[in-house]
Every structure is written in structure tokens, then in C-alpha cells.
């Protein structure tokens with residue numbers, strides 16, 4: 001694995017938001033995801049699940065609710081889709097099917113080491129590429 005300034009573990013809301021903020025600051029990084037983007041929303045929710053928080057509240061850096069139902073409540077599948085679209089739109093450098101097993105950072109050398117394991121991506125989908133630029137604050 002090449003030397004990078006930052007490693008983000010998990011391509012859920014938080015990991016992708018952090019990735020967006022790192023990219024905005026031109027900090028090279030990778031997002032390691034053991035499954036697919038939004039893995040938790042795809043695999044750890046039940047069929048009838050809906051968010052408790054309304055659509056307008058679900059915000060990610062640079063992105064606010066664009067639809068016509070701000071007071072609606074997303075399903076898990078819709079939430080997964082939202083997160084996956086965000087990963088694609090921001091060009092988050094996600095490595096799917098890759099588990100982080102440990103990590104260690106060194107202040108002296110400003111480097112960190114990670115032990116990672118490659119898994120076959122569940123559906124072969126992957127998001128990677130150059131990150132976009134823009135303000136890094138929710139809904140801006």
C-alpha cells in the first residue's frame with residue numbers, strides 16, 4: 001500500500017464526510033471499506049426500516065436535501081443509495097472489500113501503518129477517482 005497522509009476506515013456517512021473534508025484540503029487518503037459503500041445500511045437494517053430523522057436532516061458536507069419531500073423518512077435502501085451517490089459524486093477514494101484490522105500512527109514520522117485484508121467485493125462495485133472541491137460544511 002502506498003504511503004498516504006490519512007486512512008479512513010468505513011465508507012458510511014462519517015467516513016465519506018471525512019473523505020470529502022480531507023479532499024477539500026488536498027490531503028491524500030484512502031477510505032477502506034470491508035464490504036460495499038453504505039454496507040451497514042445494506043446489511044444491518046430490516047425490510048420495513050425507515051429513518052427516524054426526516055429527509056431535510058440528513059446532510060453531508062456540500063450536500064443538502066434536493067428532493068420534494070423534506071418531511072419524509074427514507075428507507076434503508078434509499079439511505080444506502082444516497083450514500084453511494086455521494087461517494088460517486090465526491091469521487092471518494094474507496095477501496096471496497098478491504099478490512100482494516102489494525103492501525104498505528106507515528107507522530108515522529110507523521111506516518112501510519114495499517115494492516116488490511118482484501119476481500120472480493122460483494123458485487124464488484126467500487127468508488128474511486130479524484131475528489132471534488134468545495135466548502136466542507138454540512139449542507140453548504
Ligand SMILES: Cc1cc2nc3c(=O)[nH]c(=O)nc-3n(C[C@H](O)[C@H](O)[C@H](O)COP(=O)(O)OP(=O)(O)OC[C@H]3O[C@@H](n4cnc5c(N)ncnc54)[C@H](O)[C@@H]3O)c2cc1C
Pocket residue numbers: 009010011012013014015032033034035036037038039040041050051052053098099100101
Ligand atoms: C437501527 C439503526 C437506526 C438508525 N436510525 C437513524 C436515523 O433515523 N437517523 C440518523 O441520523 N441515524 C440513524 N442511525 C445512526 C446512523 O446509522 C449512524 O449515525 C451512522 O450510520 C453512522 O455512520 P458511520 O459512517 O459512522 O457508520 P456506518 O454507517 O455503520 O458505516 C461504517 C462503515 O465502516 C465499515 N467498517 C467497519 N469496520 C471496518 C473495518 N475494520 N475495516 C473496513 N471497514 C469497516 C462498515 O462496513 C460500514 O460500511 C441508526 C442506526 C441504527 C443502527
